[in-house]
Amino acid sequence: MSLASYRALGRSGLVISPLCLGTMTFGSTGPGGWGADEAASRAIFNAYRDAGGNFVDTADIYAGGVSETFVGKFIRETNSRDAIVLATKFGFNGSSSPLTGTAGGTGNPHAGGAGSKNIHRALDASLQRLGTDYIDLYWMHVWDGVTPVEEIVPTLGDLVRAGKIRHYAFSDMPAWVAMKAATIASERRVPGPIAMQVEYSLVARDVEAEHVPAAREGGMGVMAWSPLAGGFLTGKYRRGETAGTGRLSGANPFGDSKFTDRNWAILDTLGEVAAELDCDPAQAALAWVMARPGVASTIVGARTAAQLAGNIAAAGLRLTDEQMTRLTEASTPAAGFTASLASAMIRKMIYGGHDVTGWGE
Ligand SMILES: NC(=O)c1ccc[n+]([C@@H]2O[C@H](COP(=O)([O-])OP(=O)(O)OC[C@H]3O[C@@H](n4cnc5c(N)ncnc54)[C@H](OP(=O)(O)O)[C@@H]3O)[C@@H](O)[C@H]2O)c1
Structure with a gap:
């Protein structure tokens, strides 16, 4: 497989690379040094394009809009707008956030969320920063817990019909929200969500229970974010030696929640598999995610072009069935x-002791 092993995203005609370029690092050069400045971001973007990648993920909130500005600039510099699947997101509040230290009731509540008023505001601002007149894939970044799905679907569907966005999808939401949207859309014969963007890696597999089956049922491709658990699965952090190593150590908004006994044990197994394949743990971790059921594209992040080059090599890596099983069982x-409802024992209790296989399993 290579970045040019294009496939459709969900039940749609949007054709994408198996690795998507995440640009959360672009312009995030604040405390902790976990981001990439303009020159480093350009090098990452160009390395991804040179490898055949066509799918770029940004968000209005990344680096306060700087990520979108960089992405728009690099697309213009490379004259690649027609070739690139450009994805961005709305939802987090740009005017006030605990992440930027400006919380405290001072922000505009209409500068966040999935209400129609904010979606139109956010889209116009993103189009301006990106220097384009349409978005290929517009993400609801996060479920706001408030806006009725009955409002979100027509707002986004009308934007598809108006041509300002080509498709839309949901990130960071309960599975029922995406499924309800897909159902409303198909019953009303209006554009529905084509993908889910969720945290998914060897150390973050919660989404397998509800989201992955809902995505399959609703015709949505799964896109995995933080497939390296923010760098943890590169193997560069060691038990008791985590300081000053990368994004997960030092001053940053991500914290040290990945450093658990369970995760260190998963990392041990990953290290064994990587040694057998003579590759980096990061590559084996990415290859595992890419091979999981339902995953259409995996969003790789990088702080340097050298990191990205190593991660791109994962597209050409294939784990054996035994290695896949070992990693899956260890994690x-x-x-x-x-x-628990999907267990083999329950299936047998239902089907008179038979191991019945359902559609798509
Ligand atoms: N929808 C959402 O809520 C959401 C949330 C998070 C991310 N995302 C998307 O997913 C993308 C990827 O997320 P992520 O950046 O967290 O992914 P990740 O692949 O889990 O982590 C990337 C980080 O790991 C380190 N790293 C990567 N490759 C490495 C290598 N070969 N060797 C050593 N260190 C390496 C780098 O950080 P250091 O060098 O600083 O250690 C890099 O910035 C984002 O850019 C964004 O587009 C979406």
């Missing part, structure tokens, strides 16, 4: 209620 999450 099996505790089965919650939904996952």
